[in-house]
Amino acid sequence: GAVVSQHPSRVICKSGTSVKIECRSLDFQATTMFWYRQFPKKSLMLMATSNEGSKATYEQGVEKDKFLINHASLTLSTLTVTSAHPEDSSFYICSAPLGWGQGVANYGYTFGSGTRLTVV
């Protein structure tokens, strides 16, 4: 249980175009979704936190206009990389916190499988 499905797993786009990454909670309601960026052999860097029904909270240094986050429902959060450039190429991961009564991972988190974005 408590699965987050992330799509696409890989995407290649041309510089200047926009790309949308979706994260869906399949068997639970995710009121919050964390969005991370990860460079090779590095840790996960929190970009922003989305909350259903309200504006996302961005970490310092993250461009709000470039990384648009929408949490349209309790089961869907999206990250849109607008006007992508090669420096936006990275691995993006979403994660939802688990609360009480959500199986063995109580107090933990479930992660999407990640999206490898390549901007050419």
Added chain:
Amino acid sequence: AQTVTQSQPEMSVQEAETVTLSCTYDTSESDYYLFWYKQPPSRQMILVIRQEAYKQQNATENRFSVNFQKAAKSFSLKISDSQLGDAAMYFCAYRSATAGANSKLTFGKGITLSVRP
């Protein structure tokens, strides 16, 4: 703010041997949760083990166990009988127990573990 420190960027272990991965953290809170996550080459984050700070007993999950030293703010992971499939990047992480059900994880920099056949 809480911080998590993993000072060893890489470690190597012989198959079937035991290895310990170190993690220290800094917090002013008394109630929190600590995690070890594994990220294999597929890059899917996998929960290895979890420890509640209010529990004195060290958590154990099959070949994985932790040495939780609350006063020293240390949370090391021991992998026994290492297997080739244990090769991955391992992250130590902290979650506040008082910042709400949707509080964020604070990750360490991670350690790359290789297993020698």
